[in-house]
Amino acid sequence: MENSEGAQAIAFSEEQEALVVNSWNVMKQHAADTALSFFLKIFEIAPSATQLFSFLRDADVSLDKNPKLKAHAMAVFTMACESAAQLRKTGKVAVRETTLKKLGATHMNSGVIDEHFEVVKFALLETIKDAVPEMWCPEMKDAWGQAYDHLAAAMKEEMKLLSASV
């Protein structure tokens, strides 16, 4: 299966999209708390990761009161959810080019490396498991995992291009 750009398209089913979207619809009713749990989990695993975020380094409020942290966590959640929809429709994740360039540059300049995306993925999946335990199943883990992986791959690819051009 190939998409219009000739790249190998990803097989992502309607069922997989539904696993992501339906759980997101439940979680987003408590979006702020869920987003906060997500990033607190990251910092529980890797306390030094707070240093990667300018808005945490310079902050005079505690982690759990930081509005930018919640906004960042929400952005990751919603983009992973949108990735699921795109994967199902087109077999690839297409972040708008201007958005991707900006995100790639921000993450590269912050000192984010490939390994950080692994910890974020683990924390994301743990957060979803804790937020919707009654819906959680291996297939849901796999669907969110795939959606996140393809989003992360698009970002990492952009970071690689930027890094090669400097």
Add this chain to the structure above:
Amino acid sequence: MENSEGAQAIAFSEEQEALVVNSWNVMKQHAADTALSFFLKIFEIAPSATQLFSFLRDADVSLDKNPKLKAHAMAVFTMACESAAQLRKTGKVAVRETTLKKLGATHMNSGVIDEHFEVVKFALLETIKDAVPEMWCPEMKDAWGQAYDHLAAAMKEEMKLLSASV
């Protein structure tokens, strides 16, 4: 409180030592399984971390059958446990100098960096929580966490010295 070398001694109580030692005595009855769970947790969080271990890169057996992986996990467990005993007795972690030099060199040459110790700590604490849920409590988490932190600090210090000397 200062120890014989003039460094600030750590206050680590008999109760804290008991929290570590007693839980270890239960866990070590299933030592091989517990050790394996510990490192499988690390690789669940950070799959690329397998690449840091020469005995995993070159292995022709699966992770859960790798005897060197279990041995490594057991070594971390027992050293953290011994650290607790030392902290209580002497207020510091003293790894034998020849052992520490060897460990420092091995870890530095493997590409281990400070951030890896954070993920290992998280995985260690999660493994203990899952292995002895009936004993687990915040004080136990804190006691194991402190014992591990001081062991990791001794290793990181040795790695810093080695890195400065090359």
